[in-house]
Amino acid sequence: MAHRISRNSGMTLVELLVAIVIGLVVTLAVTSVVIVGEGQKRSTTAVNDANQSGSYAAYVLDRALRSAGSGFTQAWDLGVFGCRLNITRAGTSTLPRTTDFPAPFNGFPQQVRVAPVLIYRPASGPDVLMVMSGNSSAGDIARPVRSAGTGTGALRLDNTIGLREGDIGLVSRNGTDDCLLEQVHASPDFQDSAGNDNLPLGSTYYAASGTDTSLSTLVSGGNAFFTPIGNFKASNLQLQMFSVNANRTLVSYDFMQMAGGASATELDQRAQQGIADGVIELRALYAIDKNEDGNFDASGGDSWEAPDADGYDITTMMSTPAKVRRIMAVRVAMVVRSANYEKDVVAPSSLALFGDLGTALQESYAISSDDRHFRHRVVEFTVPLRNMLLLPTS
16 A cells, blocks of 8 residues: 655745745835825924914913003103113112123113013014013002102002002102102001001012112102002013023013022023923014004004114113104014924025015015924014003194
């Protein structure tokens, strides 16, 4: 009887090699698709992040600018606009400064003067926006100071109705360069005063004197004013600057340094707050109501002015309240950049800012060869200054 020998079935070496090659081709194809898809996803995500960052930065600036001047604009001609702001925090003078502000605000005048909005344009780098506003429960109405009150640093007003402990106010006098930021420090009812007209000052923000004028001298003569602009505990007082730092971040700086600090350096560090990443440029223009009719009409003689134009630089604007009074709106342009580096060049060599305005006001932002591998966006918006628009025209 013959026996049949069965042969083992399987793959030959050639078949195995062919299968490996096919598998590698499929793997490479799938990997390529995944890589391309992931790159597009990163690019789309980065662009969306940049757009959101630009939108949020615009929202923050719009909100600050729309409230500019709240609390003190109605007292603009009572020695408030253009007065040299003196702030003493916990016994130490913080304004005027004796050293430069920290970057990116270095170069901004060390003697800060009160205005709803001012724009500082350095020789190079982004603009600096200064915005001041408040929200006092006492009605934002300037109150005449009759004389120095009873006790150290107290004032006598016609009445103290509506004022409470922690309120912050400006003491100003027409024709006097200094104005002092003061804090009310007493029980809410001021029951220590007959007639309820004594306003005790003190606590964290109390200035006994300014650069050239003491508080007692400032209020002597009966023609000084106390203008309530906010409350320390309510944190509703905004005396700040905005600009873009070297890390491509929109940052703010608090003149009052409310966050505190153990040293001057720490005070400066804590006074800065990051707002939005990816912002690489900030430029701004004034809308000037030259005929003072309360409306902005370019055909009627009103105009947009750059902060480095003749007569509209920061020094001139700070010392000329009548010019500040004519600011009707501010136009802001920002350039935002994505965080994703692209293999190909995806950005133009330059971007146009204020392109719909006159040639003299148009600007071009140059993009470096390396930065052209990042996607860029221009965000522009105009903000009317409602408190300036509400001022009487005569």
